[in-house]
Amino acid sequence: MKIAVLNGSPKGELSVTMQYVKCLQVMFKDVEFRIMDAAAKINKLEQDEKYFSALIEEIASSDGVIWGFPLYYLLVPSQYKRFIELVYINNSARAAFQGKPAAVFTTSINFYDHTAHNYLNAVCDDLGMRYIASYSARMHDLLRSKERKRLKKFGEIFLQAIREKWPALINNQPLVMPEIIYSPASLNRVATLGKKVLIIADDLSVNGNLRAMAETLQKTFTPPAEVVQLRDIGIKGGCLGCLQCGMDNNCVYEGKDGFIDFFRQKVLGADILFFAGTIYDRYLSSLWKAFFDRSFFLGHIPVLQGKQIGFVIAGPLKQIANLRQIMEAYTESQRANLVGFVSDDGGSSAEIDAGLQHLALFAADFALQDYIKPPTFLRMGGFKIFRDEIWSGLRMVFQADHRYYKKHGFYDFPQNQYKLQLVNMIVTPLTKIPFLRREFVKRIKKEMLKPFKSALEKVK
Ligand SMILES: Cc1cc2nc3c(=O)[nH]c(=O)nc-3n(C[C@H](O)[C@H](O)[C@H](O)COP(=O)(O)O)c2cc1C
Structure with a gap:
């Protein structure tokens, strides 16, 4: 039996996640686990058609597929996201995945691992795969014999399900794309009274509704909001997972591309942020994902604290509760205030106008009054994970976080x-x-x- 393992770690063979796959290789000697670097080799996969086809061939000739990846910002790394996008738009690639038994395997610190699993489950359903099982390992689980036993059980279940052709569960309906062509009316002006408003979009040329929504929102503010497109700031690549930033927040890309200056000056300098994007597969674009991943150079610090954040989305947002939760959780974890979501999914132009007017009014009002809603489980649960990890297992690597957490009273353990x-x-x-x-x-x-x-x- 041959299992194709799609390695989603930008670290390639130095991936922690792949150590678990190596363990499966030892545990199940009669099975071939073919590891393929879908994230680390994303540039080659994107540019070299033959290389991409060879990988797809491996999928086609396999008996099952393991999507193996590290959690990055509540989802997959941006490079892996790009790989998934390449599969979606390529008919022969889609055909190779069709009907294949699938398992999802991640390593993480269990911070929003469930949203990443939900996402990949939906990707499997979209690709017509037979989604069998999912497994979320805590990074260092493999060091414990009890966990190795559990891993073995997972392997047995997956392999048995393939051999005996167990039926799969389908957890997601196909998405229905919004058909509306948004034609905006002019909205009531909202004065920002000195608050800086920044609309960040990935690429406004991709979707007419997104462009119209972003422009309408921009013009609603007096003075008009600034609009920046991620495609224009020169992001050279996704986060490499090298962790060099952990010591003092210096990224290996420093001085090599435009992202860090953009983030430090424009994003951190704004009071109100709108994130505008088009839905690709079950998330936004891989370019948007790179934005989130690359902000990891500032570690686990809520650098957007106190800001107002709204989302303007083209695509079937109302059908993807998981994406909404990811954005809500991101905003809350940043200790920012979620103003709301506006999308072109299922509404008339007048409803979209009303939504944009709502976003503008509330964002300005909240910003002027420094209003932040009380946190829900999304922040509280996530924060406790960060607090415990930075205090203990991750402290040596994330020394800058530790200094910040100590200085800002984040270590609020009940033991104290x-x-x-x-x-x-x-x-x-x-x-x-x-x-x-x-x-x-x-x-x-x-x-x-x-x-x-x-x-x-x-x-x-
Ligand atoms: C940019 C970045 C983002 C991360 N985001 C998350 C996250 O959202 N949730 C989580 O539990 N762990 C997160 N992690 C931790 C990794 O998932 C974890 O270290 C994983 O085991 C790394 O696996 P790998 O060595 O195979 O790449 C993140 C790490 C990096 C570098």
Whole structure:
């Protein structure tokens, strides 16, 4: 049996993820796991037709496919995203994937691994693959024998499903593309009163609705918002995963392309940001993905803190809840404020106008009042992962993050709350005594409200 493994790590054979595949190679000696670098070799795959066809041949002659990749910004690395785009637009490539049993395998620190898995599950469904299983390994799982056993079980399940032709699950409906041609009306002007508004688009020439939406939004602000297209800033490539930035936020691309200056000056200098893009497959373009990945040079620091962020999207956004969640989670993790989404999916021109007017009014108002909505699980859950990782396993590599986290009080471990610990230490054993327990349970609701009473008094 032959399994084609599409390596999504920009690090090629130095990939952590591929160490798991190597482990599978040892565990299942009678199976050939053919590893192919779909991300590290993206330039060659894009430019050399023969090289791309040879890879697709390997897919066609395989019994199953493993999409193996590291999590990058809640999804796949931009290079892998580009590979997926190349497959979508190439009919013979699509035909090679059609009907193949598929598994999704990632390594990560479990920060939004589920959104990446959802994405690739949907890609498999779009390509007509038989999606069998998905596996999210924590980066260092392989070092533990219990986890190696679990990995083996995963391998067995996948191989058995292929041999016995188990039916697949289809979790995603085909997307229906918006048919509307947006024709904008003129909107009420919104004064920015000194707040800087930046609309970032990947490439406005690709989609007429996107261009019209971005231009309408731009003109709604007084003075008009600045528009920058990512295709014009000279991004030379995606994040390489080299981690050199971890020490002091210096990227290997520094001085070699336009991204870092653009990010530092334009993005960090704006008060209100609109991200405008067209949906490709189940996400935005790989160019947009490169924008997010390349911002990794600033580590796990919420550098967009306090900014207002809105999204203007051409394509079937309302059918891809996962993409919305990715953008919501990105915004919240940055401690920025999500103003909202406007898309051309399923609405009339008047509805799009109303959406854009809403974005402009709310963004300006929120910016002037420094309003940030309270965080949800998306930020709170993710932040606790970062806090724990930077404190422990990742500290040596991400020293700049550690300095920042320390300085800004990010290490808010419950272990540091000594008063609470003392109360827990004294009260918890007392609740084991039956009559005290009865009293405790009787009073619990009222006691819980006590601190609120004094807060309400203060409001009065
Ligand atoms: C640019 C970049 C973005 C990342 N984003 C995420 C993420 O969103 N979630 C996560 O859990 N880990 C994230 N990671 C961590 C990697 O997924 C993890 O280190 C992975 O094991 C690397 O695998 P590889 O060596 O095969 O490339 C990110 C790493 C990099 C370099």
